[in-house]
Amino acid sequence: xxxxxxxxxxxxxxxxxxxxxxxxxxxxxxxxxxxxxxxxxxxxxxxxxxxxxxxxxxxxxxxxxxxxxxxxxxxxxxxxxxxxxxxxxxxxxxxxxxxxxxxxxxxxxxxxxxxxxxxxxxxxxxxxxxxxxxxxxxxxxxxxxxxxxxxxxxxxxxxxxxxxxxxxxxxxxxxxxxxxxxxxxxxxxxxxxxxxxxxxxxxxxxxxxxxxxxxxxxxxxxxxxxxxxxxxxxxxxxxxxxxxxxxxxxxxxxxxxxxxxxxxxxxxxxxxxxxxxxxxxxxxxxxxxxxxxxxxxxxxxxxxx
Amino acid sequence: xxxxxxxxxxxxxxxxxxxxxxxxxxxxxxxxxxxxxxxxxxxxxxxxxxxxxxxxxxxxxxxxxxxxxxxxxxxxxxxxxxxxxxxxxxxxxxxxxxxxxxxxxxxxxxxxxxxxxxxxxxxxxxxxxxxxxxxxxxxxxxxxxxxxxxxxxxxxxxxxxxxxxxxxxxxxxxxxxxxxxxxxxxxxxxxxxxxxxxxxxxxxxxxxxxxxxxxxxxxxxxxxxxxxxxxxxxxxxxxxxxxxxxxxxx
Ligand SMILES: Nc1ncnc2c1ncn2[C@@H]1O[C@H](COP(=O)(O)OP(=O)(O)OP(=O)(O)O)[C@@H](O)[C@H]1O
Ligand SMILES: [Mg+2]
Numbered sequence: 001x002x003x004x005x006x007x008x009x010x011x012x013x014x015x016x017x018x019x020x021x022x023x024x025x026x027x028x029x030x031x032x033x034x035x036x037x038x039x040x041x042x043x044x045x046x047x048x049x050x051x052x053x054x055x056x057x058x059x060x061x062x063x064x065x066x067x068x069x070x071x072x073x074x075x076x077x078x079x080x081x082x083x084x085x086x087x088x089x090x091x092x093x094x095x096x097x098x099x100x101x102x103x104x105x106x107x108x109x110x111x112x113x114x115x116x117x118x119x120x121x122x123x124x125x126x127x128x129x130x131x132x133x134x135x136x137x138x139x140x141x142x143x144x145x146x147x148x149x150x151x152x153x154x155x156x157x158x159x160x161x162x163x164x165x166x167x168x169x170x171x172x173x174x175x176x177x178x179x180x181x182x183x184x185x186x187x188x189x190x191x192x193x194x195x196x197x198x199x200x201x202x203x204x205x206x207x208x209x210x211x212x213x214x215x216x217x218x219x220x221x222x223x224x225x226x227x228x229x230x231x232x233x234x235x236x237x238x239x240x241x242x243x244x245x246x247x248x249x250x251x252x253x254x255x256x257x258x259x260x261x262x263x264x265x266x267x268x269x270x271x272x273x274x275x276x277x278x279x280x281x282x283x284x285x286x287x288x289x290x291x292x293x294x295x296x297x298x299x300x301x302x303x304x305x
Numbered sequence: 306x307x308x309x310x311x312x313x314x315x316x317x318x319x320x321x322x323x324x325x326x327x328x329x330x331x332x333x334x335x336x337x338x339x340x341x342x343x344x345x346x347x348x349x350x351x352x353x354x355x356x357x358x359x360x361x362x363x364x365x366x367x368x369x370x371x372x373x374x375x376x377x378x379x380x381x382x383x384x385x386x387x388x389x390x391x392x393x394x395x396x397x398x399x400x401x402x403x404x405x406x407x408x409x410x411x412x413x414x415x416x417x418x419x420x421x422x423x424x425x426x427x428x429x430x431x432x433x434x435x436x437x438x439x440x441x442x443x444x445x446x447x448x449x450x451x452x453x454x455x456x457x458x459x460x461x462x463x464x465x466x467x468x469x470x471x472x473x474x475x476x477x478x479x480x481x482x483x484x485x486x487x488x489x490x491x492x493x494x495x496x497x498x499x500x501x502x503x504x505x506x507x508x509x510x511x512x513x514x515x516x517x518x519x520x521x522x523x524x525x526x527x528x529x530x531x532x533x534x535x536x537x538x539x540x541x542x543x544x545x546x547x548x549x550x551x552x553x554x555x
Contacts, residue, residue, distance in 0.1 A: 174403075174407065177396070177400060177403060177404055177407070178407060180393070180395060180396065181393055181396075181404055181407075183395075184393050184394070184395045184396075185391060185393060187355065187387075187391070188387060188391035188392075188393065189404075190354075190355060190375050191353055191355055191375055191379075191384075191385050191387055191391075192375075192379065192384075192404055192405060192407050192408075192451070192455070193375055193376035193379035193380065193407050193408040193455070194376070194404075194407055195374060195375075195376045
């Protein structure tokens with residue numbers, strides 16, 4: 001029974017990893033670019049959610065905001081932050097120095113952004129963990145002896161809806177086709193009128209949305225945020241993405257859930273210190289058997305969505 | 306309709322197109338001929354906005370297009386069928402055609418795509434299959450179909466007969482004649498000189514990036530010295546009639 005409880009918990013934890021892993025895989029699949037600012041965006045969502053609910057709007061424009069509004073505001077701020085990242089890493093460098101998927105320079109500059117943003121938050125709010133006063137975290141449902149916390153259930157539902165919505169959009173909408181066209185052959189896409197400068201921001205808006213939601217879900221579920229909260233989630237989401245297969249959305253879903261499961265089971269059987277060893281060990285083993293991840297395609301690089 | 310004056314395209318030190326001027330009138334078919342590396346692809350890519358010209362002017366319907374985006378050019382009715390087809394192999398046949406309508410938002414897209422299927426029954430049969438399952442000739446039809454869905458008034462084709470079997474080459478040139486009778490102007494880059502000059506009314510010969518000659522199609526076809534010296538005889542349909550592909554230049 002305890003094991004089953006752990007299993008349920010792992011799905012909840014995994015859904016945070018899933019959301020962040022999907023953000024990673026989306027940028028890789030479409031732009032062939034590992035966006036290092038993703039963990040920072042996740043952290044910004046959490047910290048801004050806390051700041052808005054603790055202090056309210058800056059310049060005394062409002063008192064502390066109720067938590068749902070604070071989190072919505074945090075998601076919007078995260079999307080804006082993501083667009084700023086696009087403007088100054090991807091767009092500027094791409095239009096000046098390379099083709100639309102040349103990724104080495106944005107990679108490095110996104111790493112720079114990670115450090116700058118993270119340290120700005122540290123300077124602004126200190127390095128301590130902060131309590132996030134969300135919904136009553138003890139709100140639980142007892143399903144046949146298994147305790148499921150309502151916020152967790154809502155998180156899971158939100159994650160499922162987001163991932164389904166995203167895959168539908170990519171598969172069936174005009175923008176989705178444009179994104180896939182850019183992913184496969186930017187040059188041919190451009191000739192047909194797909195404007196990279198218009199469509200690349202869409203990827204970053206989606207990235208901001210996913211990271212914002214993940215950060216908000218994290219704050220609700222764990223009731224605690226900190227400037228360092230992105231580091232651990234970021235590396236595990238990357239592990240999940242790689243296990244599932246780079247550039248595959250369903251791969252990121254599967255990989256994120258697997259990492260959540262490994263983490264919970266490891267904590268249960270061996271203790272928390274062993275988690276990183278097990279997660280990355282599982283990653284290496286997976287890659288030995290499936291070099292391109294569980295659901296990945298065997299081409300590295302473009303056109304995988 | 307299309308007026309190009311003194312167009313230059315440079316890649317670093319390479320001057321691929323040197324002060325090329327040409328015109329295409331509404332409904333006209335114009336051929337651009339030239340040996341490998343003459344600058345034909347660079348010219349077309351500059352016309353579609355895929356590379357920035359380093360000098361010169363491009364006007365379409367009297368509007369200056371020189372600094373406009375590809376999207377703006379597609380919207381005003383220019384479209385390029387690129388060298389090597391460049392269809393999206395990760396998409397279905399139908400999705401490829403939908404990509405041709407990327408900039409359209411009117412209600413007739415589905416009808417126009419059906420019209421493409423009527424023109425190319427092979428594509429209709431495979432509309433939900435991946436585009437990579439098509440043969441070379443079918444892929445070329447898809448690339449042309451995709452371009453047509455944008456409702457162009459000028460279609461530019463870069464060596465469309467390359468790597469096609471003689472049967473498909475025949476069908477391709479029939480198709481070009483059909484498109485022209487629908488009042489679509491055509492700027493055709495070809496190494497298959499004789500067939501290109503059959504369908505065209507005028508032609509330009511490029512050599513090392515410059516216009517060497519410009520004349521009516523009849524005059525160019527009867528100029529045997531030219532066809533032999535600069536155009537390698539003009540038989541470029543594939544040896545043995547197979548459909549193998551040549552890698553795009555570069
Ligand atoms: N992206 C590029 N960068 C640098 N040089 C290029 C590039 N594309 C073409 N060139 C050079 O420009 C010149 C013209 O090339 P282009 O592809 O336009 O010729 P082409 O007439 O289309 O040849 P082909 O018949 O082989 O297709 C060649 O010398 C080529 O090497
Ligand atoms: Mg060429």
